[in-house]
Amino acid sequence: MQLNWIDWVVLSVTLMAIVVYGTWKTRGSKNVQDYLKGGNTSKWWTIGLSVMATQASAITFLSTPGQAFNDGMGFVQFYFGLPIAMVVICMVFIPLYHRLQVYTAYEFLENRFDLKTRTLTAILFLIQRGLAAGITIFAPAIILSVVLGWDLLTLNIIIGLLVIIYTVSGGTRAVNVTQKHQMVVIFIGMLVAFFLIVDKLPQDITFTKALSIAGASGKMKILDFSFNLNNRYTFWSGIIGGTFLMLSYFGTDQSQVQRYLSGKSVKEMQLGLIFNGLLKVPMQFFILLIGVMVFVFYQFNEAPVNFNPTATELVLNSEYADAYQSLQKEQQAIFNGKQALITSFLNSENTNSPTYISQSNKTSDSIRNEARNLIDKAAKDQNIKVESNDKDYVFIHFILNNLPRGLIGLLLAVILSAAMSSTSSELNALGSTTTIDLYKRNTSEKTEEHMVKASKWFTFGWGIIAIGVAGVANLAENLIQLVNIIGSIFYGNVLGIFLLAFFFKSVKGHAVFIAALITQVIVIGLFFLNEYEFINLPFLWLNFVGCMIVITLACIFQQTMKPRCTEIPSDFKTD
Structure with a gap:
C-alpha cells in the first residue's frame, strides 16, 4: 500500500521537527557535565517522560498489540514488578548515585570493589544494550519496508542516521528535550488509534460488548496465579522476575540511569521515577487493550491468514x-x-x-x-x-488498511518517534559508558573538550554498530519478547553485583569478579537449555536466578579468603 501525500506530510513534518528542534535547542555543549548529564537541569516531569520514552520503543507499539491479539491481556503481568522497583531505586540507588556525583552507574562499583569489576559490569551493559539498540532500529524498519517496499538495510541506515544526528550533536539534553515531544505524539496517536478501532466495530457492538467477545475468546484473562513454569507470564513471574528485571533495568542500566542523573536534585529524580511507576502499568494495559480491540475488529472483518x-x-x-x-x-x-x-x-x-x-x-x-x-x-x-x-505485523496491517488518510501518517509518526526516543537514549548511554568507564579510566588525563569530542565519536560509533546489528536482526517469537530476553540474560547478574555492593559489606572485588564471570556463563547456559527444552525456565526467571547465583557465589568465594560476609548497617557509606 502506498502512502497518501497527506500521510507523507504528517509523518515527515513530525519527525523532522523533532530532529531539528532537538539539534538546535541543545547545540554547543562545551563540557562533560553538560553533554553527559544535561547540566543537571531536568525537572521531574522531563525525567519521568524521558524514562518512559526510553523504555517505550517502537517495539512497544508494534509488538504489544500483536502480543495481545494472539495471547490476550496476560502480558501486562510482566510489568507488575515495576512500581516496586521504582520505590527501591528511589530509596537506595538515587541517593547513593547523587552523593557520589557519578556520570555512570558503574563508577560506583570501582569505588566499592575494584577497577576490573567496574570494567566487567560496563562491558556486560555494552553488549546487551548494543544488541538491543540494533533491535530498536530494526523494528520501525519493518514498518517502512511494508509501507514503502524498500529493503530493510536501507531503512535501517536511514533511521539510524536520523537518531545519530541529534544524539551526537546535543548529548543527554538533546535526548531529554526530544523525548518530551515524542511522548506527546505517542500519547495522542495511541488515543486516536483506540477510539478509531472502537468506532470501526459494527454499529450495534458497543465497547462493553467488544470486551465480552474478547472475554469469550480468552483474551481478557489478566491474572494468572499459577506456579506453572510453562506459562511465561504469571502474577508470580511478574512480581518476582519482573521486579528483579526492572530493578536491573532502571537501577543499573545506563540508558535509564543517565535519564535521571540529569535531574536538578534528588527530589526531582525520585519524583520522575515515581511518576513513571504510576503511569507505566496503565499505559501498557492500554496498549494491550488496543491489541485486544484489533482482535475484536477482526472477528467482524476477515483477517489474512498471515499479516x-x-x-x-x-x-x-x-x-x-x-x-x-x-x-x-x-x-x-x-x-x-x-x-x-x-x-x-x-x-x-x-x-x-x-x-x-x-x-x-x-x-x-x-x-x-x-x-x-x-x-x-x-x-x-x-x-x-x-x-x-506475523505478530509484529498485526497492528501495522490494521493501521494501513483501515485508518483514514492523515491519521496513518500520525500513527506511523508515533511508532517512529518511539523508535527514535529509545534508540537515542541507548546510543547516548553507550557513548557515555564507553567514554567514562573504559576510555577515560584507562587513559591519561584529558581536557573537557577532548572528552566531549571522544563521547561524540563513541556515540557515533555505537550508532554505526547498532545499524549493523539491525541489518542482521531476525524476528524471534516477537520483538518485545526478544528485547526482554536479551536483557534477562545479563540483568540478573548485573543487579546481583550492585546488591552485593549495597548490602554485603565484607564481600570484596575479587570474589565478586570471579562470581560474575561464572554466573554469566551459567545464565547463558540455562537460557539455551531452556530453548532446547532440556529444562523449563522461562526467561523472566533468569533475572532472579542470575541475581541469586552471583550473590551466593560471591559470598562463598569470599568465605574461602576472608571472614563471613554480613549485611551492612543502614548508614553504610562507600569508601
Missing part, C-alpha cells in the same frame, strides 16, 4: 500456493461460521457459545500455524529471507 504481505506474496508464488489458498478458504469458512456464534453469544441464546467461539479461534490459530510452516518452506526452497511470524 506479513511479503510472506504471503512469496508463498503464493511458490509450489505451495495451492495448499496456502486451501488454508485461506478454511479460514474464511471459520470466519463465516463464527459470525452466527458471536450473534448467539451476544443475544444469550446459547450458553455454550463462549466455548464454541474459543474453539473456533483455536482452529483459526492452527490454520495460521500451518500457513507459517508453508511460508518457511517456500522461503527455504527459494533461499529468501522472510518472516513468517
